Amino acid sequence: MGCPQGSCSGPGFWKVLYNSLPYMNFTHRTRLTAFMDNLLVLARGKWALDAQNCANHDLKKIENWARENKMQFNENKSKALLVTMKTSGDNRTLDIYLNNKFLEQVT
Numbered sequence: 001m002g003c004p005q006g007s008c009s010g011p012g013f014w015k016v017l018y019n020s021l022p023y024m025n026f027t028h029r030t031r032l033t034a035f036m037d038n039l040l041v042l043a044r045g046k047w048a049l050d051a052q053n054c055a056n057h058d059l060k061k062i063e064n065w066a067r068e069n070k071m072q073f074n075e076n077k078s079k080a081l082l083v084t085m086k087t088s089g090d091n092r093t094l095d096i097y098l099n100n101k102f103l104e105q106v107t
Contacts, residue, residue, distance in 0.1 A: 030058045075101040
């Protein structure tokens with residue numbers, strides 16, 4: 001499904017197909033940013049666990065959207081990143097899943 005890497009019709013095709021995704025009804029703590037064929041899912045919370053739960057909830061919605069549009073996101077290329085303002089350095093491991101597979105956490 002989709003267009004080959006480097007295809008001249010790829011960006012136009014993707015924009016038509018992808019256009020509805022950022023406007024879905026996500027939780028108020030989640031924001032999506034799309035650039036070309038990349039998607040950034042930002043989930044925030046008072047605690048890391050809040051952000052984790054919010055991210056997993058909305059990633060499930062994204063999985064359903066992809067399935068309905070006969071697409072899939074590559075969980076092997078997807079990563080999780082914890083950004084915090086805490087000075088103590090929260091080294092907590094996030095349990096974020098895409099397509100029921102654990103996403104690697106990066107620093």
